[in-house]
Amino acid sequence: MGRVEDKVRRVDVLIVGGGPVGLVLAYQLAKFGHSSSIAIIEKHAKSSQDQYGRAITLYPRSTEMLDQLDLADELAQECxxxxxxxxxxxxxxxxxxxxxxxxENMKDTQWDFALVLRQKYQEEIFRRRLRxxxxxxxxxxxxxxxxxxENIPSGGHRITALLKDGVTxxxxxxxxxxxxxxxxxRSFVRxxxxxxxxxxTTEDKWVRIDGIVETDVPKSRVYGAFESPTHGNVLWAALDHGATRIGFAFTAERQKGYSEFNEAAAVAEAIESVKPFKLKFTQVDWFTVYSVGQRVAKEFFTKDCILLAGDACHTHSSGAAQGMNTGMHDAVNLAWKLSMVLRGLAPSSLLSTYESERLPNVQKLINYDKDISRLMTMxxxxxxxxxxxxxxxxxxxxVMEEASTFTSGLSIAFDSNNVNVPGTFKSNIDPAPVMPGQRGPDVQLQKPGTFEATRLHKETPNIARFHAIVFAGEPEHTxxxxxxxxxxxxxxxxFSGVSPISWLTVPAKSSPSAYxxxxxxxxxxxxxxxxxxxxxxxxINVKEGAIFVMRPDGWVGTAAALGGDAVEELELYFKNVLLMK
Structure with missing residues (x-):
C-alpha cells in the first residue's frame, strides 16, 4: 500500500456537526455497536463555542426518546x-x-413537563456519554x-471527504x-x-437574551408570555441554574433607536418588553438577534449515501421552541435504521423511510410555525x-392549543409503509387508541416477585432492536x-443466529408464578x-389479548391478533423490513 493511501482513514459513517443532533446520532451508533467505525467532526472548537444560548426546551416525546437511550435522567438532574x-x-x-x-396539559407520559436545559449543558452531557x-x-x-x-456500489466506501484541522x-x-x-x-454538506x-426569510427580527435577573414579575419561575404592544408576544422562560430567557420581536421601529445592537441594547429592550413590570439583569450570559424564516431541504437522503438532519434540512423560528425537538426526532428516527443497514440486518431501502416519515412532520411544523411566528410579532x-x-x-x-399534542411530540405519527403495517388486531375501542405508525404509550407495569413498579419504556430501551409485546390478557380466557x-x-x-427482536409478555393480572x-x-x-x-x-380486550411490535424508536410497527396465525403475520412483517436468512 502506497504512502498516500496510508493516510486515508476508512469509516462506515462520518457525522459532520457536533451540536446536539450530531452528538445524539453518534452516541446512538456507538451504543448500537459501531464505535470503532464512526467519526464525528465539528469545525468550531467546542470549548470556545459553548455559549449559554440557543436551544433550551425538550418536550415530552423528545425526553421519552432520550429516556429510552438512557440519557434523560441525567438531563433531568440539571434541568x-x-x-x-x-x-x-x-x-x-x-x-x-x-x-x-x-x-400544563401534557398528559399520558411520565415526562409531563418541559425539560428546560440550555444547549451548553445538554451538549456537555452528550459529549461525555459519547466518550x-x-x-x-x-x-x-x-x-x-x-x-x-457513484460507480462504487451502494453500501461501499463511495464518499471521499477532505478534512482540515482548525489548529494545525x-x-x-x-x-x-x-x-x-x-x-x-448553513450546512456545508447541503x-x-x-x-x-x-x-x-422574513423581515421580522427577534431578540433572545439569557441571564440572571431581579424582577417584580409575580410568577417568574415559569414559562410565561407578556402581551406587549411594542415587542409582540414576549417569551419569558425560567432556565436552569437560576437563569431566565427573555425573547421578543425587534421591530423596524425599535431598530431605528440603535446604530449598533450590543449587549446594552439587548438589556434595554428586554426591560422595555416586560413593562409594566420591573427588570434588572445582574448577569448576562448570552444574547442574539436573528431573522425569522422557514426553510426545508428538498431532500433529506440523496445519492443513497448522504443524509441531512436537524437544522441542515429544516429551519424555522423558535416561536414554538421546536428546534432541538425536531432535531432529536430526526436523530432517533435515523440512527436505528442506519445501524440495521450497517449490520446487514436490513436493506439500504430502509433508509428511504427516514425522509418519508420525517419530511411530512417537518412540513406540518413549518405550517404551524408560519402562523405562530407572525402572531408572536402581532x-x-x-x-x-x-x-x-x-x-x-x-x-x-x-393556535398553540390546536398544535399542542404535535408540539409535545406525543401525536407525531407516520403513514403506512414497510415499517408501519396495519395488522389483524382490532381494538374493542373505536377509534383504536393506538395504531401502527403512532407512538407506543409508556404504560405502568409491575415486575414479578417484588411487584416493583416499572414502565414499558424502561423495559423496551432503544438498542436498535424491535420489541414484540405479547399482551396476554386474562390467561383463563386467552x-x-x-x-x-x-x-x-x-x-x-x-431467525437463525442472533434475533433483532426482544420479547415481553404482559398478562392482565399478577401471580406468584408467571409460568x-x-x-x-x-x-x-x-x-x-x-x-x-x-x-x-x-x-386491548383482556379476554382476547394481542401482540404489538414496537419499532426500536418506540413507535408501533404492527399489531396482530393473539393466536397461531400471528406467527405467519409477524414473519411477513419482518421479511418486509429485514434481510431474513
Missing part, C-alpha cells in the same frame, strides 16, 4: 422542570388559557470538500459508506450537494379569513390463543398489568 405557565396582558394582568398554557462509548468529538475539524463515486491546518482524507450532515442551517433549501396569519381586527394574542392561544401462538412460534424458523399463570413458557421477560391500565390504554 428546570417547567409545569406551570402564565400570560400577562399589556397592563400586567394575568390572563387565562393563553400563550404557553398547553404545557464513554469510545468515541470523541473531533474539533476543530472542518469538512472542506466531499465527492461521491493539516488535511486528512476520509472515505465512508454514509455521511450525515448535521451541520446547521450546499456541496446543491440540495435546494426551499422557503423564505400580525395575523397570511391566510387569515376571520375578523381583521382580532387580537393576535387570543388567536395565538388558539390460554388457548397463547398455546396456539407458542406452538406455532416453536415451529417457526424466522403457572400463563400455562406456557413466557416470551422474554414478564411484567404484570394487574390494574389492566396497559391493556386499556392500548385498546
Amino acid at each position: 428546570f422542570a417547567c409545569r406551570e405557565t402564565v400570560s400577562y396582558d399589556k397592563d400586567g394582568n394575568e390572563v387565562q388559557g393563553r400563550g404557553w398554557y398547553f404545557m 464513554e462509548e469510545g468515541v470523541s468529538l473531533e474539533a476543530p475539524v472542518e469538512l472542506v470538500s466531499l465527492t461521491v463515486d 491546518g493539516e488535511e486528512e482524507t476520509v472515505t465512508c459508506k454514509y455521511l450525515i450532515g448535521a451541520d446547521g442551517g 450546499r456541496a450537494l446543491e440540495i435546494p433549501f426551499e422557503g423564505s 400580525q395575523l396569519p397570511v391566510d387569515w379569513s376571520g375578523d381583521p381586527n382580532a387580537d393576535p394574542n387570543e388567536i395565538l392561544g388558539t 390460554s388457548v390463543y397463547l398455546k396456539e401462538f407458542s406452538a406455532a412460534w416453536e415451529k417457526s424458523k424466522m 403457572e399463570l400463563l400455562g406456557v413458557a413466557p416470551f422474554g421477560k414478564v411484567f404484570y398489568d394487574k390494574e389492566q391500565t396497559a391493556h386499556s390504554r392500548y385498546g
Whole structure:
C-alpha cells in the first residue's frame, strides 16, 4: 500500500456537526455497536463555542426518546422542570388559557413537563456519554470538500471527504459508506450537494437574551408570555441554574433607536418588553438577534449515501421552541435504521423511510410555525379569513392549543409503509387508541416477585432492536390463543443466529408464578398489568389479548391478533423490513 493511501482513514459513517443532533446520532451508533467505525467532526472548537444560548426546551416525546437511550435522567438532574405557565396582558394582568398554557396539559407520559436545559449543558452531557462509548468529538475539524463515486456500489466506501484541522491546518482524507450532515442551517454538506433549501426569510427580527435577573414579575419561575404592544408576544422562560430567557420581536421601529445592537441594547429592550413590570439583569450570559424564516431541504437522503438532519434540512423560528425537538426526532428516527443497514440486518431501502416519515412532520411544523411566528410579532396569519381586527394574542392561544399534542411530540405519527403495517388486531375501542405508525404509550407495569413498579419504556430501551409485546390478557380466557401462538412460534424458523427482536409478555393480572399463570413458557421477560391500565390504554380486550411490535424508536410497527396465525403475520412483517436468512 502506497504512502498516500496510508493516510486515508476508512469509516462506515462520518457525522459532520457536533451540536446536539450530531452528538445524539453518534452516541446512538456507538451504543448500537459501531464505535470503532464512526467519526464525528465539528469545525468550531467546542470549548470556545459553548455559549449559554440557543436551544433550551425538550418536550415530552423528545425526553421519552432520550429516556429510552438512557440519557434523560441525567438531563433531568440539571434541568428546570417547567409545569406551570402564565400570560400577562399589556397592563400586567394575568390572563387565562393563553400563550404557553398547553404545557400544563401534557398528559399520558411520565415526562409531563418541559425539560428546560440550555444547549451548553445538554451538549456537555452528550459529549461525555459519547466518550464513554469510545468515541470523541473531533474539533476543530472542518469538512472542506466531499465527492461521491457513484460507480462504487451502494453500501461501499463511495464518499471521499477532505478534512482540515482548525489548529494545525493539516488535511486528512476520509472515505465512508454514509455521511450525515448535521451541520446547521448553513450546512456545508447541503450546499456541496446543491440540495435546494426551499422557503423564505422574513423581515421580522427577534431578540433572545439569557441571564440572571431581579424582577417584580409575580410568577417568574415559569414559562410565561407578556402581551406587549411594542415587542409582540414576549417569551419569558425560567432556565436552569437560576437563569431566565427573555425573547421578543425587534421591530423596524425599535431598530431605528440603535446604530449598533450590543449587549446594552439587548438589556434595554428586554426591560422595555416586560413593562409594566420591573427588570434588572445582574448577569448576562448570552444574547442574539436573528431573522425569522422557514426553510426545508428538498431532500433529506440523496445519492443513497448522504443524509441531512436537524437544522441542515429544516429551519424555522423558535416561536414554538421546536428546534432541538425536531432535531432529536430526526436523530432517533435515523440512527436505528442506519445501524440495521450497517449490520446487514436490513436493506439500504430502509433508509428511504427516514425522509418519508420525517419530511411530512417537518412540513406540518413549518405550517404551524408560519402562523405562530407572525402572531408572536402581532400580525395575523397570511391566510387569515376571520375578523381583521382580532387580537393576535387570543388567536395565538388558539393556535398553540390546536398544535399542542404535535408540539409535545406525543401525536407525531407516520403513514403506512414497510415499517408501519396495519395488522389483524382490532381494538374493542373505536377509534383504536393506538395504531401502527403512532407512538407506543409508556404504560405502568409491575415486575414479578417484588411487584416493583416499572414502565414499558424502561423495559423496551432503544438498542436498535424491535420489541414484540405479547399482551396476554386474562390467561383463563386467552390460554388457548397463547398455546396456539407458542406452538406455532416453536415451529417457526424466522431467525437463525442472533434475533433483532426482544420479547415481553404482559398478562392482565399478577401471580406468584408467571409460568403457572400463563400455562406456557413466557416470551422474554414478564411484567404484570394487574390494574389492566396497559391493556386499556392500548385498546386491548383482556379476554382476547394481542401482540404489538414496537419499532426500536418506540413507535408501533404492527399489531396482530393473539393466536397461531400471528406467527405467519409477524414473519411477513419482518421479511418486509429485514434481510431474513
